Amino acid sequence: MKAFQYVTAQSVDSARDWLGPRASYLAGGNDLLARMKEYLADPDLLVNVKSIPGLADIEPGDGHWTLGAQVTIARIEQDPQIRKLFPALHEAAAEVGSLQIRNVATLGGNLAQHSRCWYYRHRDVVCLKKKGPTCFARLGENKFHSLFTGNPCISTVVSNLSIALAALGAVVLVQQGKQTVRWSIADLYAKAWDNPIAHHSLAHGDLILKVEIPVEPGRSAYGQISEKGAFDWALVSCAAAAVFDDGRVKQARIVLGAVAPVPYQVEAANDLLKGKKIDEPLAARAADRLLAGAEPLEHNGYKIPMARALIQRTLLKLMG
Ligand SMILES: Cc1cc2nc3c(=O)[nH]c(=O)nc-3n(C[C@H](O)[C@H](O)[C@H](O)COP(=O)(O)OP(=O)(O)OC[C@H]3O[C@@H](n4cnc5c(N)ncnc54)[C@H](O)[C@@H]3O)c2cc1C
Ligand code: SF4
Numbered sequence: 001m002k003a004f005q006y007v008t009a010q011s012v013d014s015a016r017d018w019l020g021p022r023a024s025y026l027a028g029g030n031d032l033l034a035r036m037k038e039y040l041a042d043p044d045l046l047v048n049v050k051s052i053p054g055l056a057d058i059e060p061g062d063g064h065w066t067l068g069a070q071v072t073i074a075r076i077e078q079d080p081q082i083r084k085l086f087p088a089l090h091e092a093a094a095e096v097g098s099l100q101i102r103n104v105a106t107l108g109g110n111l112a113q114h115s116r117c118w119y120y121r122h123r124d125v126v127c128l129k130k131k132g133p134t135c136f137a138r139l140g141e142n143k144f145h146s147l148f149t150g151n152p153c154i155s156t157v158v159s160n161l162s163i164a165l166a167a168l169g170a171v172v173l174v175q176q177g178k179q180t181v182r183w184s185i186a187d188l189y190a191k192a193w194d195n196p197i198a199h200h201s202l203a204h205g206d207l208i209l210k211v212e213i214p215v216e217p218g219r220s221a222y223g224q225i226s227e228k229g230a231f232d233w234a235l236v237s238c239a240a241a242a243v244f245d246d247g248r249v250k251q252a253r254i255v256l257g258a259v260a261p262v263p264y265q266v267e268a269a270n271d272l273l274k275g276k277k278i279d280e281p282l283a284a285r286a287a288d289r290l291l292a293g294a295e296p297l298e299h300n301g302y303k304i305p306m307a308r309a310l311i312q313r314t315l316l317k318l319m320g
Contacts, residue, residue: 001036008048012175012207018047019205025049027070027109030101035114039123050106055209058082064215069108069208073161077102086213088220088239092164095224098231108208110161111172111188114199116233117145117155128196129153135196143299144235147291147307148260153196154297156258157189158233163257164222166265167239168213175207189262218243218250221317224257225306234258236307238314242273249273254290254311259303266290278315287311 006026009015015025023045026032035041049055049070056070058079065085067076076082077093096102096110119125119136126132135152137145145154157163165172166185174181174188183201191198202208224237237257243250252273256264269289276282287308294304 002039002042004036004043005045006048007045008051010051010053012052012209015047015049015052015207016175016177016205018045020045021204023047025207027106028072028104029109030097030105031109031113038121040114040121049108049207055108062215064212067107067211067213069106069111069210071107072103073105073107073110074099074102076107076161085215086164086168086220088164088167088222088241089161089213091222092160092224092237092239095222095226095234095237096160107161107211110159111165111208111211112200112202113159115155116158117153120155127153129155131197138297141299142297143302144233144258145297145300146260147294147296147300147303148264150193151196151261153261156260157192157262158258160222160224160234160237160257162189163237163255163263164220164239165211165213166255166263167222167241167253168220169216169241169253170214171212172208173210173212174202175209176203177205180209185263186265192261216241216243219318219320221314223310223314223317225310236303236310238307238310240311240314240318242278242318247277248275249278254286254315256290256307256311259294259307264290266292273315278319280312280316283312283315284308286315 024043026046026048055068057068059066073093073096083090119127120129128135146156172183172188189200191201220241222239224234226232240254242252252270269286
């Protein structure tokens with residue numbers, strides 16, 4: 001690892017003031033320090049953002065809950081009210097890595113982490129995402145890669161929390177220059193759909209402050225399938241949230257993870273559920289709509305039946 005300097009920011013303004021072109025924000029360090037050890041990142045200065053007052057708070061509310069970017073994933077997993085009100089978020093948090101990782105990893109770091117593509121993570125491979133000439137996964141080892149993408153890079157979004165938060169209709173507060181902007185989860189990842197170099201829509205210096213989750217009188221669920229039973233990344237994940245009126249869906253969001261560079265949604269699948277009771281045939285039709293545009297590669301076609309089963313399972317979980 002290259003030598004670097006380290007400062008602790010005491011306010012949002014000071015964090016931004018410290019963040020020159022060769023500096024990086026440091027939260028739990030799970031992703032950033034690993035990239036530095038592998039020489040994938042070589043900042044001259046780390047700006048610790050964990051001590052900024054107010055950013056590690058969980059604020060309950062009747063209309064929405066606000067989670068600071070520095071709240072750890074373990075706290076999200078263990079909060080009994082979050083488990084009751086936002087089961088999808090609880091379940092997504094509980095599936096992140098190991099308890100040791102969840103104890104230090106933060107909400108903001110989870111949303112802003114970089115691709116896990118094994119070519120990207122190899123320091124000697126300069127692929128398209130590192131401004132190299134080509135994507136090596138397209139014709140190479142692509143079993144963990146995307147079924148859907150809007151650009152030549154086929155790495156997938158890896159944040160579990162982003163999938164659940166997208167289903168819950170969360171809003172992300174991002175400090176951009178002197179203003180605070182409010183982004184949907186779709187906004188937070190939109191650039192990764194179009195741009196092979198982007199992991200998300202954050203520009204250098206943008207700081208995630210908080211995430212607001214609306215309290216809706218409905219139910220939510222999350223599930224994932226991994227190669228190992230625990231401490232493993234998702235091969236496919238799915239989150240769903242719905243508000244019901246007399247047993248029929250009033251509004252719904254279904255989101256897939258690990259199949260695209262963004263939390264993947266299809267409005268026609270959400271619309272299909274409206275006004276209906278969720279049962280197995282309807283869940284199967286919703287899965288068909290979500291997966292209609294899939295473009296499997298040589299080694300990742302197995303994700304399609306896996307995703308179909310997971311969508312159905314997650315939707316049926318909403319019925320209790
Ligand atoms: C072995 C292992 C297994 C894992 N498994 C999973 C898994 O199954 N699912 C999953 O979702 N994650 C998984 N993770 C990822 C883990 O959850 C993330 O590494 C972690 O959430 C990153 O959070 P952090 O606080 O450590 O971020 P850091 O490593 O400190 O930061 C990550 C990136 O985000 C930036 N950043 C941090 N905070 C902010 C902010 N507030 N605003 C803007 N940018 C910011 C940093 O500059 C850096 O680029 C795993 C990690 C490991 C090491
Ligand atoms: S999928 Fe993306 S990150 Fe992986 S090799 Fe291709 S361009 Fe690089």
